[in-house]
Every structure is written in structure tokens, then in C-alpha cells.
Amino acid sequence: LMKLRRVSSKQWYQRRVREVPLSINTKTFLEEVLKQGLRPDARETYDYRNIQIEFGSRWGHAEVVLGNTRVMARVSAQIEKPPVTRPMEGSLLFFVYFSPMSSAKFSGNRTDFSTVVTRLLERTIKETRVIDTESLCIVSGEKVINLRVDLNLLDFAGNIIDACCIAAMSALSHFRRPDFVVNGEEVTVFTEKERDPIPLSVLHIPITCTIGFAGEKILVDPSDDEESVMDGFVSIATNTHHEICYIYMGGGVTLTPALVSKCCEISSLKTQEISAQITSCLEADAATRKVSPENASKPSAISSISLQEKMDKLLVEDLTSIREKMETDDQVESAQYGSITIRYIDETDTVDTVTGVGTVKEKKDQTPTKLAAIQKTPEKESFPGF
Amino acid sequence: MASEILSAEGLRCDGRRPQEMRKLKCELGISEGADGSALVEQGYTKVLVSVFGPHECANRNTRNHERAIISCSYNLASFGSAIRKKKMNTDKKSTEVGVMIQNTFEAAVMLEKFPKSQIDIYVQVLQGDGGERCVAINATTLALINAGIPMKDYVCACAATVYQDSVLLDINNLEESSRGPLFMLAVMPHTDSIVQLQLDHRLHNDHLDKVVKETIQGCRDIQVLLDRQVKEWTVEAGSRT
Numbered sequence: 147l148m149k150l151r152r153v154s155s156k157q158w159y160q161r162r163v164r165e166v167p168l169s170i171n172t173k174t175f176l177e178e179v180l181k182q183g184l185r186p187d188a189r190e191t192y193d194y195r196n197i198q199i200e201f202g203s204r205w206g207h208a209e210v211v212l213g214n215t216r217v218m219a220r221v222s223a224q225i226e227k228p229p230v231t232r233p234m235e236g237s238l239l240f241f242v243y244f245s246p247m248s249s250a251k252f253s254g255n256r257t258d259f260s261t262v263v264t265r266l267l268e269r270t271i272k273e274t275r276v277i278d279t280e281s282l283c284i285v286s287g288e289k290v291i292n293l294r295v296d297l298n299l300l301d302f303a304g305n306i307i308d309a310c311c312i313a314a315m316s317a318l319s320h321f322r323r324p325d326f327v328v329n330g331e332e333v334t335v336f337t338e339k340e341r342d343p344i345p346l347s348v349l350h351i352p353i354t355c356t357i358g359f360a361g362e363k364i365l366v367d368p369s370d371d372e373e374s375v376m377d378g379f380v381s382i383a384t385n386t387h388h389e390i391c392y393i394y395m396g397g398g399v400t401l402t403p404a405l406v407s408k409c410c411e412i413s414s415l416k417t418q419e420i421s422a423q424i425t426s427c428l429e430a431d432a433a434t435r436k437v438s439p440e441n442a443s444k445p446s447a448i449s450s451i452s453l454q455e456k457m458d459k460l461l462v463e464d465l466t467s468i469r470e471k472m473e474t475d476d477q478v479e480s481a482q483y484g485s486i487t488i489r490y491i492d493e494t495d496t497v498d499t500v501t502g503v504g505t506v507k508e509k510k511d512q513t514p515t516k517l518a519a520i521q522k523t524p525e526k527e528s529f530p531g532f
Numbered sequence: 533m534a535s536e537i538l539s540a541e542g543l544r545c546d547g548r549r550p551q552e553m554r555k556l557k558c559e560l561g562i563s564e565g566a567d568g569s570a571l572v573e574q575g576y577t578k579v580l581v582s583v584f585g586p587h588e589c590a591n592r593n594t595r596n597h598e599r600a601i602i603s604c605s606y607n608l609a610s611f612g613s614a615i616r617k618k619k620m621n622t623d624k625k626s627t628e629v630g631v632m633i634q635n636t637f638e639a640a641v642m643l644e645k646f647p648k649s650q651i652d653i654y655v656q657v658l659q660g661d662g663g664e665r666c667v668a669i670n671a672t673t674l675a676l677i678n679a680g681i682p683m684k685d686y687v688c689a690c691a692a693t694v695y696q697d698s699v700l701l702d703i704n705n706l707e708e709s710s711r712g713p714l715f716m717l718a719v720m721p722h723t724d725s726i727v728q729l730q731l732d733h734r735l736h737n738d739h740l741d742k743v744v745k746e747t748i749q750g751c752r753d754i755q756v757l758l759d760r761q762v763k764e765w766t767v768e769a770g771s772r773t
Contacts (some may be wrong), residue, residue, distance in 0.1 A: 201651065258631050259626060259631075260633050261624050261627045261631075262627075262628055264624060265628040267622050268624075269732055273732055273733060274733055274734050295634065378635075378639070380729070384737070385734075388738075389733070389734040389736050389737065390585065390731055390735045390737060390738060390740065391731075391733075391734050392731055392732065393729050393730060393731040395726075395727075395728050395729045395730070396635050397635055397638060397639075397645075398635070398638035398639040398722075399639060400639050400720065400725035400726060400727055401619065401725065401726040401728065402725065403724070403726065403741070403744045403745065404723065406726065406729065406740070406744060407741060407744075408738060410737060410740060411737075414737065430586040440615070442711055459662075493707075521646070528694075
């Protein structure tokens with residue numbers, strides 16, 4: 147039996163695995179392969195590796211696997227006060243983390259390259275106005291929805307930039323923000339339980355296409371072998387409207403204007419394919435959730451009851467009315483957003499807390515039995531008395 | 533706002549024609565402590581660059597046994613922009629521009645001549661009125677020449693935007709904040725090889741070729757002026773005993 151040695155977090159941090167450099171044999175082999183006009187993994191020049199897009203159970207959770215490079219993206223929203231300079235817009239922040247488990251190269255510290263990728267995503271997605279930030283404003287100058295996209299590199303096999311961009315765009319297209327209603331001075335923000343959350347208004351979908359250069363050879367979507375021998379690369383983000391959204395050149399390579407045009411064309415073609423794939427994956431995911439696109443923005447039955455005000459304050463006074471309403475509400479059981487847990491502490495059946503855990507169906511069965519148990523015990527105790 | 537960028541007569545907000553560049557003033561060797569330095573002013577944008585090297589690489593991990601490495605640090609002075617910059621520590625944008633300048637010169641400088649060494653480039657933007665990255669690249673070229681570091685060619689950079697189908701070269705702050713496409717190109721003018729290419733906001737594919745062609749012409753014009761200054765400085769430095 148191996149006992150796991152407890153390593154303090156500081157020691158683990160310092161004990162970084164140093165990346166093993168490429169051996170001369172491997173390097174010579176890769177250079178020869180590229181010189182002969184082939185690619186080490188037998189792809190054609192313009193072929194991308196296989197892209198898989200998966201969505202998690204929570205809205206805004208996307209995982210993209212590009213070949214073997216795996217990136218997970220999560221979108222979250224918070225309601226905050228906007229800065230004085232931009233009172234009517236929400237904001238979008240990107241955080242990219244190269245996890246040390248993805249490769250020996252990454253120690254988990256913020257490196258220049260991770261900053262470059264974060265900025266690249268900001269410039270491709272935020273500055274080209276992919277999300278309509280004015281629709282995220284609740285009360286001008288007081289409350290706006292700030293979105294945060296966290297990207298985690300879980301496995302590295304070349305071409306982080308494309309994987310991150312596809313993951314970020316998939317997550318943003320998938321995410322649903324809370325619905326709110328402004329009545330004069332009063333603002334009501336509905337929880338996921340009360341009203342279905344609304345998708346973000348995504349105006350266009352820019353996708354980056356990274357093209358590496360090794361001598362004369364063009365490598366579209368370089369794998370990690372190719373990245374270690376290439377001279378430099380170019381990342382071009384285009385959208386389906388034939389607009390170039392961002393160009394980034396990395397490393398010591400020079401281009402000609404003709405080559406730039408060619409790369410933009412390649413990027414356009416790839417964007418069409420990948421955007422189509424994102425759209426079809428989103429539709430497939432929507433089908434599995436049994437929430438049809440037309441019903442998505444309609445409020446569920448429970449919102450018409452005064453229950454919503456009580457939910458906001460996390461206090462429920464009238465237990466019986468809740469139980470009645472739960473039994474009549476059919477839409478509640480199909481919701482996957484979590485449901486009401488009602489715990490009561492003593493025989494007076496006062497409600498302790500209202501949280502969102504488990505499914506309503508289970509609790510519905512439990513509530514009568516629990517009540518029955520409480521009622522039964524006094525009788526049992528009195529029986530031996532006779 | 534729209535008519536300020538390009539008036540009906542075809543004049544920009546500062547009275548220039550669309551293809552006209554701003555006035556360029558440059559000076560080499562102004563910083564005594566550095567191996568090479570240069571100050572370049574394009575319009576109201578003023579950038580000072582100091583170069584140290586090639587010297588021994590301080591960090592063993594980043595040392596490359598085949599060629600020199602370039603490390604660049606870009607800093608916008610707190611008094612350099614219209615609104616005083618509060619954050620004094622390095623933020624994402626400064627890191628990104630530093631990496632961009634480093635990438636640009638990796639293609640232009642003959643790094644194979646100095647294995648295991650390091651070249652440090654310190655860029656300080658004293659006054660920012662649009663096109664700071666381009667002026668920084670131009671100033672770095674001059675500073676590297678001043679330091680005597682061998683390069684394949686001048687690296688000249690120029691920024692452009694597209695407004696109503698006409699290409700505006702060497703954009704200033706007002707034109708940068710107009711939300712039109714921002715295109716920056718750094719070129720080695722004798723061979724027309726593009727060393728750096730950056731695009732912000734959206735540019736339609738159809739405009740690309742035109743923008744690239746006009747920007748390369750702008751870079752060639754800058755190279756003529758830089759070359760003139762370098763020759764003047766060489767004569768002056770050579771005549772000093």
C-alpha cells in the first residue's frame with residue numbers, strides 16, 4: 147500500500163516539472179517531414195483536427211476538444227454597479243488559466259502567453275462587440291450584469307488559441323442570463339426557478355484560425371509537434387459575414403501581402419465550418435434539455451403566483467399554500483434548474499430555509515411522510531401508557 | 533462625430549488628406565546610459581526607447597543556446613494619455629504590446645550572431661495621441677541601429693483605418709476611438725515583408741488588399757525619413773573625436 151505523502155501547497159508549487167526538450171532525432175525527423183511537404187500526423191495542409199463540442203448541465207458550460215487539446219469554458223453573471231464612465235453597459239471579462247495538468251510547460255503562473263491569449267479573446271470578442279452589452283443593463287448607473295468567462299486549459303496538444311476561442315464562443319452562445327423586469331423604480335430579478343433565463347444577444351460569431359509556418363510549408367491548426375518546429379504563426383479571426391475581426395502574428399516569421407490574403411481566405415472557410423458545428427451542437431443540446439426554443443423566453447406558471455416575492459427574500463411563511471401550488475405546477479418537474487427544498491425544524495411546521503437542491507418530485511413524496519411521522523410519534527408514546 | 537473623421541472636402545480632423553502622414557521628428561542617441569536609444573515624435577505621439585545589449589542572459593531558463601532572446605517592456609507614462617493613468621503596475625495591455633514588439637523584432641534582428649545573450653528593449657510612451665504601437669516600433673528600430681545591433685532591414689510601422697471606403701493612414705487618437713477597423717502593419721520596406729500585422733474591430737475582407745497596399749506605402753515613406761536621420765547621425769557621430 148502506497149501512502150500518499152502530504153505535500154504542502156507551497157512545495158507542490160515549487161516542485162515544477164521541467165519540460166523535457168525535444169531530442170535532436172525528433173527535431174530532425176519533424177523538419178524532414180515538413181520539408182517533404184507532409185505533416186507528422188498525416189493531415190492535409192488545410193485540415194483541422196477533429197473538433198468536439200460538449201455542453202454541461204449548467205448554462206454557459208462548454209468543453210471543446212480540438213484533436214487532443216481540451217479547453218473548458220464557463221460563463222457566469224453577476225449584478226454589479228457599473229463604472230461612472232460606462233453607466234449603461236454590462237461588461238465582459240476573460241480569464242484564461244493554463245493548468246499545470248495540461249502540459250509540463252505550464253507551471254500555473256500567469257505567463258506572457260496566457261496574457262496574450264486573454265487579450266486576444268478580449269479583442270476578438272469584446273472589442274468587436276459580439277455581445278450586445280447594452281442589453282445587460284438593468285438600471286442605468288446602478289445595476290448592470292457583468293459577465294465573466296473563465297477558460298481552463300485541461301490538456302495541451304497544440305493550438306491553444308483556436309481551442310480557447312471556440313470554447314469561449316460556444317459558452318457565450320449557450321449561456322442564459324437571469325430575466326428581470328423593471329417597473330418604474332422597482333426592479334425584480336427572477337431566479338432560474340421562476341422564469342426561464344434568457345440567452346445573450348450574440349451579434350456575430352468570430353472564430354480564430356491559427357496557421358503556422360515552417361519554412362515554405364503552411365500548417366493549419368498546428369499540433370504540438372508542429373508547434374515545436376515551426377518558425378512562427380498567424381491567428382486570424384473571421385466571422386460568417388466575411389469580416390476579419392482580429393489578426394495576431396506571433397514569432398519570427400515574415401509574410402507577403404499575397405500570403406496574408408490567402409490566410410484570411412483559409413480562415414473564412416474554416417470559420418464557416420466551425421460556426422455551423424457550434425450551431426448544430428447548440429441545437430442538439432437544446433433538444434436534450436426538452437426546452438424548445440419557442441418556449442424559452444415564456445415565464446413558467448409559478449411566476450404568476452405571489453410566491454416569487456417570498457422566494458426573493460428566502461422566507462416562506464405559509465407551508466400549505468406552497469405544497470398546494472407545487473402539486474398543481476407541472477412545469478416545475480421538468481425544470482433542470484434545481485428546485486425548492488423545504489426543511490422544517492419542529493412540529494409547528496415552520497419553514498427553516500428555502501434552497502435549491504434536489505428535485506421537487508422527491509420532496510413532494512417526503513413531505514407527507516415526514517408530517518405523518520411527526521404526528522404519529524405522540525400516539526405511539528401514549529400507547530404503552532395503557 | 534462622423535463628419536469629424538472625414539469632412540465632405542476630404543480633409544481629416546487635423547487638416548490632413550487621407551493618405552497624408554503626420555509630421556515625423558526623430559533623434560538618436562539621446563540617452564547616455566543605454567547602449568542605444570531613440571526618441572520619435574509622430575504628430576503629438578512621443579515615444580522614447582532604450583536598448584541594452586546584447587548582454588549575458590540573466591535567466592538560465594529562458595536562455596537559448598542558438599540565438600539571442602529579445603525581452604521588451606512597454607510602458608505608457610501616467611501623464612501620457614488624456615486621462616491620468618492610475619495603475620502603476622504592469623497591466624495586460626502593456627504586456628501584450630511588449631510581447632508584440634518582441635515578436636516583431638525576432639524576425640528582423642540577426643539573433644543568430646549572439647547565442648546565449650539577451651537584448652532588452654524598454655519602451656516608454658511619453659505622450660500618446662494615437663498610433664503608439666507604431667511609433668514604438670519605429671523608435672525601437674532607430675534605437676537598435678544606435679546600439680549597433682545588426683538587423684536585416686529597417687522595421688517601419690504604420691497604422692490605418694478605413695472610413696467610408698477610403699483608407700486613412702497614420703491615425704490619431706480621435707480616429708482610433710471612432711470604432712472603425714484599426715489596422716497596424718510593420719514592414720521591412722526593401723523586400724515588402726510584413727513582420728507584424730494587427731487588426732482590431734471588424735474589417736471586411738474586400739477592403740483587406742487595399743488597406744495592406746496603402747499601409748505598406750506609408751511604411752516606405754517613414755523609412756525614407758528614418759534613413760535620412762540615421763545618415764545625419766552617422767555623419768555627426770563620425771565627425772566627433
